[in-house]
Amino acid sequence: MIYTVTLNPSIDYIVEVQDFKLDGLNRMTRDLKLPGGKGINVSRILNRLGTKNTAVGFLGGFTGRYVEECLQAEAIQTGFVKVQQDTRINIKLKHGEETEINGLGPVIREEEAEELLHLLDDLKQGDVLVLSGSVPPSLGEHFYGRLIEGCLKHGAEFVIDTTGTALMKALPHKPLLVKPNHHELEELFDVSLKDKKEIAVYGRKLLELGAQHVLVSMAGDGALLLTGTDTYEANVPAGKVKNSVGAGDSMIAGFISSWSAGQGLLEAFRTGVASGSATAFSDDLAAGEYIMELRSQVQITQWN
Ligand SMILES: Nc1ncnc2c1ncn2[C@@H]1O[C@H](COP(=O)(O)OP(=O)(O)OP(=O)(O)O)[C@@H](O)[C@H]1O
Numbered sequence: 003m004i005y006t007v008t009l010n011p012s013i014d015y016i017v018e019v020q021d022f023k024l025d026g027l028n029r030m031t032r033d034l035k036l037p038g039g040k041g042i043n044v045s046r047i048l049n050r051l052g053t054k055n056t057a058v059g060f061l062g063g064f065t066g067r068y069v070e071e072c073l074q075a076e077a078i079q080t081g082f083v084k085v086q087q088d089t090r091i092n093i094k095l096k097h098g099e100e101t102e103i104n105g106l107g108p109v110i111r112e113e114e115a116e117e118l119l120h121l122l123d124d125l126k127q128g129d130v131l132v133l134s135g136s137v138p139p140s141l142g143e144h145f146y147g148r149l150i151e152g153c154l155k156h157g158a159e160f161v162i163d164t165t166g167t168a169l170m171k172a173l174p175h176k177p178l179l180v181k182p183n184h185h186e187l188e189e190l191f192d193v194s195l196k197d198k199k200e201i202a203v204y205g206r207k208l209l210e211l212g213a214q215h216v217l218v219s220m221a222g223d224g225a226l227l228l229t230g231t232d233t234y235e236a237n238v239p240a241g242k243v244k245n246s247v248g249a250g251d252s253m254i255a256g257f258i259s260s261w262s263a264g265q266g267l268l269e270a271f272r273t274g275v276a277s278g279s280a281t282a283f284s285d286d287l288a289a290g291e292y293i294m295e296l297r298s299q300v301q302i303t304q305w306n
């Protein structure tokens with residue numbers, strides 16, 4: 003079983019405004035409320051690709067109920083711990099550019115945190131835990147460490163998509179996959195990377211620090227897959243970008259979906275890139291059929 007963990011889910015409130023005025027009254031030309039949070043996005047794409055999974059994490063209040071209802075409407079299996087405070091609302095303002103305002107998230111009490119840790123008791127060898135997104139401030143930056151410990155104790159694998167210290171601390175525990183974008187890689191090592199060669203050098207450092215596979219996404223400029231010995235590059239399919247929110251999560255979901263079906267690393271890379279781009283070219287997360295359609299446009303080359 004694949005479990006996605008979203009410690010800080012959200013309703014993504016997508017708001018479109020024309021001729022945005024900073025100090026004035028703006029009227030929306032369109033709005034959309036979507037269940038959000040990185041692990042939840044991974045679950046939704048896995049589900050659309052026909053990969054069974056369970057979404058877990060913390061949900062609370064009327065916003066939490068909305069998120070859970072949306073997931074149930076898509077027949078996604080869930081196991082969220084109920085918390086006292088409301089799940090956050092993240093604003094995604096589209097005004098020609100994309101401006102994001104993400105909430106802090108609810109306070110999680112220790113007994114609620116413990117309840118989530120207990121869910122890991124069901125993990126077993128062959129299971130994969132996908133840990134994605136920010137940690138609510140009340141949980142503290144060590145919480146991912148506690149989840150990883152629980153995961154490894156049961157012989158399961160984990161994927162982690164987070165930034166900074168939380169990511170660095172996870173690497174020695176050998177994550178199956180990490181997926182920084184090239185900006186996150188720059189921040190992680192406090193460097194400025196001028197081309198794909200330099201990006202690959204720093205991506206490799208994550209392998210040296212323990213990651214089993216590294217995907218570096220570069221938005222419209224393609225992606226790299228780094229394994230123990232090899233470096234692969236993929237182009238991105240052609241299309242008109244509508245929404246980049248969740249493109250990275252879709253990429254992880256696509257990769258894990260193919261990989262867990264035993265299709266091998268390169269097919270996983272191809273599905274990952276196609277999933278990211280299909281979401282970038284869609285209003286919401288991509289439909290499964292669209293991802294499949296874009297797969298044939300992804301060319302993978304191996305570097306010498
Ligand atoms: N402009 C684009 N054109 C085509 N594909 C894109 C574009 N932007 C993103 N993608 C696809 O989505 C993948 C992930 O995108 P990106 O590098 O922006 O990740 P990210 O920064 O983690 O995304 P997110 O916006 O979800 O945080 C890319 O590798 C690519 O396949």
Ligand SMILES: O=P(O)(O)OC[C@@]1(O)O[C@H](CO)[C@@H](O)[C@@H]1O
Nearest residue numbers: 012038039040092104135136248
């Ligand atoms: O605040 P975090 O947890 O870093 O990111 C949360 C978020 O921006 O990530 C997803 C897109 O990747 C959105 O659905 C959600 O709003």
